[in-house]
Amino acid sequence: MLDTSFQSYRGSLKLLKITRFLPTVLLVVDIIGLGICLEVAFWLRLGQLIQGFDPLICGFMLLTIAGLYLADTYHPDNQIAGLRAPPRILLSNFIVAGITSSIIYISESWEHQPLLGREILLVTLSIFTIWAVILRLWAVQWLRSRTEESRWLILGAGDRTIKFAQMFLTHNPLSRLVILAEPGQDTTELARTASQVNCSGYLNDLSTWSQQPWSGVVVATQIDFSDIQIQQLMELRLEGIPVYKLPDICEALWYKIPSSLLEDQWLAFSTGFNLVSCGMSLKLKRSIDVMVTGLLLLLLFPLMLLVSLLIKLDSLGPIFYSQVRTGLYGKPFRVYKFRSMYQDAEKRGAQWASQRDPRITRVGYWLRVLRIDELPQIWNVLQGEMSLIGPRPERPEFDIKLKQAIPYYELRYLVKPGITGWAQVLYPYGASVEDAYEKLAYDLYYIKNYSFLLDIAIAFKTVRVILLGKGR
Numbered sequence: 001m002l003d004t005s006f007q008s009y010r011g012s013l014k015l016l017k018i019t020r021f022l023p024t025v026l027l028v029v030d031i032i033g034l035g036i037c038l039e040v041a042f043w044l045r046l047g048q049l050i051q052g053f054d055p056l057i058c059g060f061m062l063l064t065i066a067g068l069y070l071a072d073t074y075h076p077d078n079q080i081a082g083l084r085a086p087p088r089i090l091l092s093n094f095i096v097a098g099i100t101s102s103i104i105y106i107s108e109s110w111e112h113q114p115l116l117g118r119e120i121l122l123v124t125l126s127i128f129t130i131w132a133v134i135l136r137l138w139a140v141q142w143l144r145s146r147t148e149e150s151r152w153l154i155l156g157a158g159d160r161t162i163k164f165a166q167m168f169l170t171h172n173p174l175s176r177l178v179i180l181a182e183p184g185q186d187t188t189e190l191a192r193t194a195s196q197v198n199c200s201g202y203l204n205d206l207s208t209w210s211q212q213p214w215s216g217v218v219v220a221t222q223i224d225f226s227d228i229q230i231q232q233l234m235e236l237r238l239e240g241i242p243v244y245k246l247p248d249i250c251e252a253l254w255y256k257i258p259s260s261l262l263e264d265q266w267l268a269f270s271t272g273f274n275l276v277s278c279g280m281s282l283k284l285k286r287s288i289d290v291m292v293t294g295l296l297l298l299l300l301f302p303l304m305l306l307v308s309l310l311i312k313l314d315s316l317g318p319i320f321y322s323q324v325r326t327g328l329y330g331k332p333f334r335v336y337k338f339r340s341m342y343q344d345a346e347k348r349g350a351q352w353a354s355q356r357d358p359r360i361t362r363v364g365y366w367l368r369v370l371r372i373d374e375l376p377q378i379w380n381v382l383q384g385e386m387s388l389i390g391p392r393p394e395r396p397e398f399d400i401k402l403k404q405a406i407p408y409y410e411l412r413y414l415v416k417p418g419i420t421g422w423a424q425v426l427y428p429y430g431a432s433v434e435d436a437y438e439k440l441a442y443d444l445y446y447i448k449n450y451s452f453l454l455d456i457a458i459a460f461k462t463v464r465v466i467l468l469g470k471g472r
Contacts, residue, residue: 019402023205027262032126033131034061041123062101067092068132070464073471076136083205084135093129109454130247135145150175153214155203156221157181157190160261163192164220164246171254180206182223197295206232217243223265255426259450260406275450276414284452293381296341297418304375306340307367314363317343317454320376325393328416332396333385336376371466377419389455390418391443394436405433415450422446422454425461 016336027117038057039049071088072078078085100121140458154161157179165177173196180201183188187199192390197278201209210232217236225233244252246268252441275281308319321339324332341359360368367373386393391412394402403409423442427435 022139022143026074026076026135026230027065029068029135030132031061031064033135033424034064034128037124037128037131040127041120044123045120046115054104056193058120060124063099064093064096064128067096069460070467072464073132073136076139082323083252085140086133089129089132090138090246093125093132097125113185150215151213152177152181153209153212155206156223157185157187157199159220160246161220162190162193163258163315164218164249164261165197167192167250167258169194171197178209179220180209184223200364203229210236214241215251217241219243222265222278250441251445251448253420255436255445258441259411259437259444260309262408262444270448273414275447281450282399285387285455286384286451288455289381293378296383297378300375300378303372307372307375311339311361315342315361324396325411326399327393327397328413330410330413333393334378335380335386335393338364338367338373339366340373340374371420371462374419381419385416387416387418389420389458390416391421391446392424392439398436402436403432405438406437407445409436409440411447413439415447420458420462420465422458425458425465 029459038061042049046113068074068089072094073085073089074094076085088282104121111300140228152168152175154165154177161179165179168177169175176196176198179187179197180202180203181199182203206229217233238354242252245266247257247266250261275285311319317339319339320336321341322334322336325335327333340361341364342361364373377386381388421443421470422445423439426442427439446458
C-alpha cells in the first residue's frame, strides 16, 4: 500500500511537470520531425541523404518552426478565431511554402540548390504537416485524459479560497479540489462553488489526508500550523509534492499574480522584483530601449510617413493624438499615438475603448489591429518616459477608479510603462475594471520575474499578437 501511494505521488508530480513543459517538448519533437522529413524528401527525390551542413536547410527549418510558433501551435488546446491547432498548422505551412517559393524564384537558384526544388519543398512540408497535426491531436488527447487525475489539497477556507477555487476550476474544469477548513470556518459557500470541490475535511485531519496522492498542496490562508502539521507538510515536500501559497501557485501555473490573493506578508518576504531594486538591470533595459528604438525609427520611418498620409486622407483632424498617462511612480506624462478616432471623439469626457468603437475611423481600425497607432510612442521611449516593454500606461481619470477597486494597483507603477507588455500578449482585448484587474495580475508577474529573456519572449509574442490580431 505504501509503495502504491509513493507511485501515485511521483505520478502526480510527473504529470504536473510534463504539462508545464509541454510546449518545449512539442518544439523539440517538431525540430526532430522536421529533420527526419527533410531526410526522407531528399532520399525520395535524389536517392541520398543530406550531405554536411547547409545554411539554407537551417533557414528553412527556422522559418517553418517560427511559423508554427507565431500560429500558437505549441499550446494545442488553445483556439484562435475559432481555429484549433491543426488548421493553424495547415495555414502556417502554406504561408511558409509561399515565402520559400518566392525566395527561390527571386534568387534564381532553383537548379543550383537541391533543397530549393519544388518537389523537395512540397514533399518535406507535406510530410511534416501530417507529423505536426498528429502530434497536436495526440497532445490534446493526452492532456484531457490526464486532467481528470489532477487532485489538489487546499488548506484553509477563507474568502481567498473561494476566489482561487473559481479561478482554478476555470482553467482546469476536470480537476478536483479537497479543502480542509480550520475549526469554525463556514464552508457553505465553498461547497456551492462546483461539484469538483470537496469540503468534508478539517485541518485536524491533515495527517490522514496527507497519505493520499496529490498533484499539489495550496496554503490558502494565514494559518498557525502546529509543529506536527508543519512536519507533515515538510514530509509532503520531501516526497515530491509541491506546497504553494496562493500567489505562488498562480505564478507557477498561469504566469500571473492576482492582486486579490496578495497579502502584505507575502510581498515582504517573497523573492523577485529585481527590476525595481537592481540598478544594473535598469541600465541594461534602458540601453536596449535606446538602441532598439533608434533602429526602429530608421526602419519604420517610411511606413510612418505612409500612415500619416492615409490618416489625412481618411478624416479631418491632426495626424497625431496625445493623451496624459500615468508613468513611473505615478508621475503623469503625455503619450503620443497616430490618431485612430474621429476629431473631438472624447468631447463628452474619457471613455473606455472597445473593439468596435464607433469613434474609430476606417484607417484607425486597421492601425489598432496592427498596433501601428502605437509607433509614435518610440519618441516617449527615447525621452525616457516609457520602455519598449512594461505595463501599459493608463489614463489618470481611470487610475482613480482602479486604485479604489483593485488592491495593490499602484504596484504597476514601480516600473516604467511600456509600448507592449506581458498582459498585452497573454490577455485578450478588454476595457473594464474586470479587465484591468486581470491585466494587473500579469503586470505583477512581469515586475516580479523580470529578466532579459522574459523581455525577448514578450517581443516574440508581440509579433504573434500583431499577426493574429488579438490582445491589446
